[in-house]
Amino acid sequence: MANNKELGIDFNNTTSNIEKSTDTIEETPEMKSNIITDIIEAGKCFHERITSIKEDFINKANELKNKGSEWGIDVSEQIIKKIEESYHLNDMIIKEYKITLLENEINAHNEKIKIAEKKLDELYQNYHETKKKIEEFQGDMNDALAEVDHLSA
Amino acid sequence: MKLEQFKEKINNINFSKETLVVINSILDRAIKKKEITDEEKKDLSELIKLEIEAAGIYADSIKEFSQALENYKEELN
Numbered sequence: 001m002a003n004n005k006e007l008g009i010d011f012n013n014t015t016s017n018i019e020k021s022t023d024t025i026e027e028t029p030e031m032k033s034n035i036i037t038d039i040i041e042a043g044k045c046f047h048e049r050i051t052s053i054k055e056d057f058i059n060k061a062n063e064l065k066n067k068g069s070e071w072g073i074d075v076s077e078q079i080i081k082k083i084e085e086s087y088h089l090n091d092m093i094i095k096e097y098k099i100t101l102l103e104n105e106i107n108a109h110n111e112k113i114k115i116a117e118k119k120l121d122e123l124y125q126n127y128h129e130t131k132k133k134i135e136e137f138q139g140d141m142n143d144a145l146a147e148v149d150h151l152s153a
Numbered sequence: 154m155k156l157e158q159f160k161e162k163i164n165n166i167n168f169s170k171e172t173l174v175v176i177n178s179i180l181d182r183a184i185k186k187k188e189i190t191d192e193e194k195k196d197l198s199e200l201i202k203l204e205i206e207a208a209g210i211y212a213d214s215i216k217e218f219s220q221a222l223e224n225y226k227e228e229l230n
Contacts, residue, residue, distance in 0.1 A: 053214060117229070142205065147159055151189050153187040
């Protein structure tokens with residue numbers, strides 16, 4: 001898994017530039033340009049990361065196809081659909097930024113960041129809830145699995 | 154655990170529909186003949202393990218997506 005350093009992106013610098021934009025009343029065209037460049041880079045990095053996550057887990061899900069074939073079932077299909085949904089939710093955030101950057105207005109951009117951050121928070125919260133449900137589901141299945149050897153008519 | 158009781162328990166777990174159809178057919182056959190063979194128990198175990206594995210893949214993908222989101226959010230702040 002590539003970290004930020006391996007990807008050659010200095011996010012500390014990105015943060016520093018964004019902070020400057022909020023502290024200063026008037027940004028120079030150069031500063032605006034730098035902020036946009038940094039955000040585009042962060043967006044590219046995020047897009048690459050989520051695409052890599054999607055492909056990795058879809059490959060893992062596809063490996064289950066053979067395991068279910070003995071019973072004529074494909075448990076991978078449902079999982080792949082869910083992974084694709086998660087990917088598209090993430091991708092939506094990137095699109096939100098692209099629209100803003102095309103407008104090339106820092107003030108408008110700052111407003112959009114607030115909207116996107118709210119969406120991001122909701123999505124993050126949703127992930128935690130989903131993960132909790134999956135863990136409960138896995139617990140129930142493990143209980144059922146433990147019962148199989150003790151089944152009687 | 155009795156077969157009927159087990160079937161009820163299994164149907165209250167959020168299995169995929171396809172897997173549940175196969176599990177129910179094994180259990181219905183066992184209930185009808187009033188016995189369950191080791192082979193049928195093995196099939197049930199493997200089917201449940203398959204679902205656990207699938208749920209594990211989804212849970213891991215959720216974890217990775219949320220970590221990527223968290224990193225992205227930190228970068229924008």
